[in-house]
Amino acid sequence: MTELQPTVIAARKTRAAAARIAVIAVALIAAFGAVAVQLVRLGLEGQSRVRIAVTAPISESYSRPPIVDRDGRILAMDILLPSVFADPARILDVDEVREKLASVLPPRDAARLPSLPANRERRFVWISRKVSTALAERIHNFGLPGIGFRWETKRAYPAGAIAGHVIGAVNVQNKGIAGIERHVDLVAGLRMARADAINGRRAVRSSLSLAAQHGLEDVLAGAMKRYRTEAATGLVMDVATGEIAAAASLPKVDPAFPERWVASGPINRLTAGAYELGSIFKLFTVAAALEDGIARPADAIAARPALRIGRHEITDITRLPTRISVGDIIVRSSNVAAARLALKFGDGQHRAALSRFGLLGEMRTEAGPTQSPRVPERWDNLARATIAYGHGIAVAPVQFAAAAAALVNGGYRVKPTFISGAGIPEPVRTQVMSTKTSAALARMMRANVTSPLGTGRLANVPGYRVGGKTGTADQPNGAAGYDGKKVITSFIGAFPMPRPKFLVFVVLHDPKLVDGKRLAGINAAPTAGALIARVAPILGVLPERETSKAVATGERALVE
Amino acid sequence: MLRFLTVGAVLAAFASAAFLYVTTLQTRMLEADLRTARAEQRELAREIATLRAERAFLARPDRIGPLARQLGMRPALGSQFVPAPNARQTAHD
Numbered sequence: 001m002t003e004l005q006p007t008v009i010a011a012r013k014t015r016a017a018a019a020r021i022a023v024i025a026v027a028l029i030a031a032f033g034a035v036a037v038q039l040v041r042l043g044l045e046g047q048s049r050v051r052i053a054v055t056a057p058i059s060e061s062y063s064r065p066p067i068v069d070r071d072g073r074i075l076a077m078d079i080l081l082p083s084v085f086a087d088p089a090r091i092l093d094v095d096e097v098r099e100k101l102a103s104v105l106p107p108r109d110a111a112r113l114p115s116l117p118a119n120r121e122r123r124f125v126w127i128s129r130k131v132s133t134a135l136a137e138r139i140h141n142f143g144l145p146g147i148g149f150r151w152e153t154k155r156a157y158p159a160g161a162i163a164g165h166v167i168g169a170v171n172v173q174n175k176g177i178a179g180i181e182r183h184v185d186l187v188a189g190l191r192m193a194r195a196d197a198i199n200g201r202r203a204v205r206s207s208l209s210l211a212a213q214h215g216l217e218d219v220l221a222g223a224m225k226r227y228r229t230e231a232a233t234g235l236v237m238d239v240a241t242g243e244i245a246a247a248a249s250l251p252k253v254d255p256a257f258p259e260r261w262v263a264s265g266p267i268n269r270l271t272a273g274a275y276e277l278g279s280i281f282k283l284f285t286v287a288a289a290l291e292d293g294i295a296r297p298a299d300a301i302a303a304r305p306a307l308r309i310g311r312h313e314i315t316d317i318t319r320l321p322t323r324i325s326v327g328d329i330i331v332r333s334s335n336v337a338a339a340r341l342a343l344k345f346g347d348g349q350h351r352a353a354l355s356r357f358g359l360l361g362e363m364r365t366e367a368g369p370t371q372s373p374r375v376p377e378r379w380d381n382l383a384r385a386t387i388a389y390g391h392g393i394a395v396a397p398v399q400f401a402a403a404a405a406a407l408v409n410g411g412y413r414v415k416p417t418f419i420s421g422a423g424i425p426e427p428v429r430t431q432v433m434s435t436k437t438s439a440a441l442a443r444m445m446r447a448n449v450t451s452p453l454g455t456g457r458l459a460n461v462p463g464y465r466v467g468g469k470t471g472t473a474d475q476p477n478g479a480a481g482y483d484g485k486k487v488i489t490s491f492i493g494a495f496p497m498p499r500p501k502f503l504v505f506v507v508l509h510d511p512k513l514v515d516g517k518r519l520a521g522i523n524a525a526p527t528a529g530a531l532i533a534r535v536a537p538i539l540g541v542l543p544e545r546e547t548s549k550a551v552a553t554g555e556r557a558l559v560e
Numbered sequence: 561m562l563r564f565l566t567v568g569a570v571l572a573a574f575a576s577a578a579f580l581y582v583t584t585l586q587t588r589m590l591e592a593d594l595r596t597a598r599a600e601q602r603e604l605a606r607e608i609a610t611l612r613a614e615r616a617f618l619a620r621p622d623r624i625g626p627l628a629r630q631l632g633m634r635p636a637l638g639s640q641f642v643p644a645p646n647a648r649q650t651a652h653d
Contacts (some may be wrong), residue, residue, distance in 0.1 A: 158616030158617040464638070534635055
């Protein structure tokens with residue numbers, strides 16, 4: 001045995017140590033490498049869950065805020081409903097799919113099923129959108145390969161057709177196309193809807209009261225039946241803020257089925273139509289005369305004989321005294337006296353006054369643009385005389401009502417609005433007539449209802465101190481003249497006088513004869529009275545206590 | 561000394577790997593729970609929205625009105641409201 005030299009032994013030990021170090025270094029590098037790989041993998045994994053399930057683009061859907069009435073009751077809201085789609089490439093037996101789906105789908109969607117085979121090159125085809133969950137479950141239970149479901153946002157209108165014209169409608173993508181729904185898109189903006197999540201957006205609070213709205217529509221529907229009218233329109237407005245508590249145009253429309261009315265259905269006659277409204281315009285004639293110092297309430301003015309301007313003769317339907325007071329122009333509704341009063345205006349004075357009251361400009365509400373007023377090209381004596389009693393000028397009822405609010409609210413212009421809190425704030429309101437003139441008009445309107453000779457007697461509701469004015473206007477016949485048998489009757493009123501809280505406006509289109517008459521005093525006035533009796537308690541206006549027994553009797557007569 | 565450091569580093573590497581594995585596992589489980597909870601939340605929100613719509617639909621005036629009339633009820637009249645001080649007396653009348 002030869003002993004190894006110490007240097008050889010030392011060299012061997014060094015080599016062994018170097019080998020161990022190399023092995024450990026490799027192991028450590030591998031371990032830390034694995035950790036690094038895992039970290040990167042974990043980091044990426046959170047973003048790797050996106051799956052492209054379809055190759056064809058899916059149409060967009062938008063979420064919308066709910067719309068509630070002034071008391072928080074739902075008028076419109078989003079719900080999620082399943083939509084059925086097909087991936088034609090995965091369908092095994094097209095005939096089976098067509099047969100089974102046709103047995104449960106609505107006819108309109110079933111009719112599209114034959115197009116399925118032709119679309120085999122596509123990976124996504126809608127079968128039926130926004131179906132009920134029960135129907136989706138039936139389809140699911142068929143177990144058909146290639147048939148799938150997606151949640152989609154659908155606008156629901158739980159209150160039904162109530163306030164349909166005002167609420168408006170949305171399209172299949174849930175975009176607003178009419179009414180407040182469209183307004184919401186403009187001011188609150190659209191948001192892309194998550195396919196399977198309901199939105200938590202803050203509700204838009206409307207100024208409408210669901211209960212008052214129902215009362216209005218019920219009363220108008222009764223009037224349409226009783227007087228066999230072609231249509232009926234009405235509103236209830238806060239005279240101070242312009243907030244509209246109820247607004248209806250009958251025949252009404254259902255927001256859930258916009259395809260039935262948006263393009264060609266009944267229009268919203270409250271905003272989309274401009275009409276000659278007749279004698280209710282005398283309120284503005286008198287207001288302008290008082291405001292411009294042309295007359296005082298007690299001044300006498302000739303109501304007879306008839307007034308002749310060129311070939312035209314202006315008459316009254318009843319025989320009035322030779323001279324009546326300016327106040328009696330409202331109470332007894334004299335065309336002749338109103339026309340004579342208007343002829344006292346200087347050049348441009350009449351038009352300027354009506355413009356100041358807000359009757360001649362453009363107007364827009366959240367329910368959409370309002371029909372522009374139609375005014376004569378030449379504001380000559382004949383135009384001035386006929387406009388004095390509401391002929392020769394046509395305005396949308398909502399615009400007229402907004403202007404009329406100033407007659408009874410101290411003279412302040414209001415902006416009609418369907419959104420709670422959106423009226424003109426009190427500090428920045430514009431005064432368009434003096435408080436004195438406004439008070440005088442309020443007294444005249446009250447007298448029109450309380451006087452035995454007043455044309456608005458049947459609008460009286462005991463305890464509510466109703467004031468107002470009737471209007472009966474011949475309807476244009478489409479040519480240059482008027483249809484002698486068709487009229488628009490109306491009643492503009494306010495309660496409780498002399499400082500009213502609410503204004504009511506009722507317009508009946510083409511009411512038929514009752515007892516040989518079709519004047520506003522016998523159809524529009526009692527309709528307005530019934531409306532006030534119905535909605536006043538809902539809106540928190542209670543009758544005066546001392547007349548409670550009379551109130552009860554009077555109200556029952558009106559409501560029943 | 562170097563040997564201890566080396567062994568320590570190896571053990572630390574294994575411990576880190578084990579910790580990472582456990583943490584990853586727990587995270588995945590929590591993520592799964594979160595996904596389930598979110599799905600349940602969406603499902604409940606869907607159901608709540610549907611129930612709210614159904615409740616509003618059932619309470620709509622067009623439906624309640626005729627039913628109330630069938631039961632002999634009528635719209636409330638102003639005369640049926642009395643100021644609070646008179647309420648007791650009216651109730652006793």
